[in-house]
Amino acid sequence: MNLSIIGTGYVGLVTGAVFASKGHTVVCADNDPEKIATLEGGGIPIVEPGLDELVRAQRAAGRLAFTTDIAQAVRSSQVVFICVGTPPRDGSGGADLSSIEHVARAIAPALTSWKLVVEKSTVPVRTGMQVKETIRREAPGAQFDVASNPEFLAEGTAVANALSPDRIVIGVSSDRARETLEELYRPFGAPIIVTDLESAEMIKHASNSFLALKISYVNAVAQLCERAGANVDQVAQGMGLDPRIGPAFLRAGIGYGGSCLPKDVDAFCDLARELGVDFTLLREAQRINTQQRERFQRKIEQALWVVRGKTIGVLGLSFKPGTDDVRESAAIEIAAWLVRQGASVQAHDPVALDKARPLLAGARLVADPYEAARGAHALILATEWEDYREPRLDLVRLRSLVRWPIFLDGRNALDPARMRALGFEYTSVGR
Ligand code: UGA
Secondary structure, three states: OEEEEEOOOHHHHHHHHHHHHOOOEEEEEOOOHHHHHHHHOOOOOOOOOOHHHHHHHHHHOOOEEEEOOHHHHHHOOOEEEEOOOOOEOOOOOOEOOHHHHHHHHHHHHHOOOOEEEEEOOOOOOOHHHHHHHHHHHHOOOOOEEEEEOOOOOOOOOHHHHHHOOOOEEEEOOOHHHHHHHHHHHHHHOOOEEEEOHHHHHHHHHHHHHHHHHHHHHHHHHHHHHHHHOOOHHHHHHHHHOOOOOOOOOOOOOOOOOOOOHHHHHHHHHHHHHHOOOOOHHHHHHHHHHHHHHHHHHHHHHHHHOOOOOOEEEEEOOOOOOOOOOOOOOHHHHHHHHHHHOOOEEEEEOOOOHHHHHHHOOOOEEOOOHHHHHOOOOEEEEOOOOHHHOOOOOOHHHHHHHOOOOEEEEOOOOOOHHHHHHOOOEEEOOOO
16 A cells, blocks of 8 residues: 655654555655655664664665655555644643644645545544544545544554554544555554544543553552552562553653653543543642652652762663653653752763753763763662663672762662662662
8 A cells, every 4th residue: 555654753653664564655754854854864863673774674675755745745645644743732731733733734635536544643532533624624625534543652662562563443434444444454463443533542542541540550559668668569560460450560660751651641631621520540640750750859868968069870861761762751850850959960871862962951961871970979770771780780880980879779670689789878669
């Protein structure tokens, strides 16, 4: 099939490359000429394992192309995937859907023969309906259907997730739309759930919000564990073996970040408010998430007594390992807080330094974890990269470089017994 993908962010680029690898002809369009120039020059604007190779191979095979001409991309394709960003709207908590609306208007005149317009961006329920309405208003004779096909890939494992999804959700209002998407997705071998548009949209927000809820739940349990002298890792393991609960997303720490969970929980809360439904439960999940970072800051203060004037090494800046994305990163928030407190921050990340730089004016970004440790009064592990664990990291060397042996592990990434044996005053979360 001929496919066009509008928006070349994490979702768009990965989706385009993966569909191309299944033999489809894909054009990825974006209105950012710089991004398209990078892609056309063989560069990849994001760090995502496996993406570089996949894009290169599909371009070489002639199945993947890039353009800034959105209308032309649409005209040449049978299915149009909208994969543009839906960032938080200033102040309100809802999602900013102006890019989606803009795409709907831009593609409308190009829908001269039947095409399926698929929203893949994470959007609040009823966006599909709005897209339909907008296209109809803009081009009354347009031949099209709108479907919702939310994406569940996670950054850092996006290519693997897109190649072997755990489920495919297709929200449609016609048989033709259903058949088209079923044909596209059958080769992936995953269960296909066919729903109406609204339910598909709801599945996405309900899923991400549930993941956030799980993390906040375990973080609240971690607070209890600290007071009761229990170990949250053992508690989570004991809970997770119950198949009704499951082991995933029960890692306690400094809370969830990224471009999805915080924004999607916000948008779901906003939707609940708009529809007059009391969803205080989700607000609590957000509150616990914020509290988790503040509690960690209190731990830093307790360990150091006075933060101002101290040298503090921060290990990890991306919102999670495997990505250079620093949006809503808890690590960045803590590093920026330390700078505001008057500490000298020396921070390291294996891949996110460039993206972190504009957010951490006043911090020294260093090339390796040992530089972050040199002369530090405290070390903080904020993102659990493998690079910060033995054997990749020489903890003995790290210990020899710090001025004071204070180590605060915000991700429970290291073994407390080992850290104490090395002479660190080691603190983590909920254990
Ligand atoms: C999330 C969802 O996991 C994907 O299924 C979804 O498709 C994606 O959002 C999206 O909507 O596009 P992502 O934001 O890439 O994916 O990252 P996650 O792996 O969900 O991690 C989110 C945050 O939660 C990270 O900051 C991570 O450190 C934190 N986390 C995760 C925990 O604190 N504890 C855990 O047990 C798991």
